Amino acid sequence: MNEIKIGIATQNDIPAIADIEKACFSTPWSENAILESMNATTTFYAAYQNDVVAGYMGVSKIAGEGYVTNVAVLPPYRRNGIGKALLEYVIADCKDTLEFISLEVRVSNAPAIALYERAGFKEVGLRKRFYTHPDEDALIMTKTFL
Secondary structure, eight states: OOOOEEEOOOOOHHHHHHHHEEEEEESSSOHHHHHHHHTTTTEEEEETTTTEEEEEEEEEEEETEEEEEEEEEEEGGTTTSSHHHHHHHHHHHHHTOEEOOOEEETTHHHHHHHHHHHHTTTTEEEEEEEEETTTEEEEEEEEEOE
């Protein structure tokens, strides 16, 4: 298996992140939206495998709280541990500066829910019809740092 490298994304990574968005989401963020978010409160973390940005996670950090904006892995790179590596890196990077990290996940996304639970996230609520294309509820999951 090829090594996974995780780091904080730069503006040079924005086109690759936008490509991941297009490959993974029915309503993807544009390069401009990613740039605006990066210039505001969001730290983007990029996962590289074979020198390709294969996945990423964005965390908006506001007043000591963290909110995951998006997380995605390119389909050909899934099931290689990239999501787990990203999540572990983000938790390690945030645990000393944030009170918690919270995210939403489609109720049907059992693999992601299991990953988040293994990382210590707990279900704290439900957002009705949060997602579109297709319409679906979202679980709100939070990991608190003590």
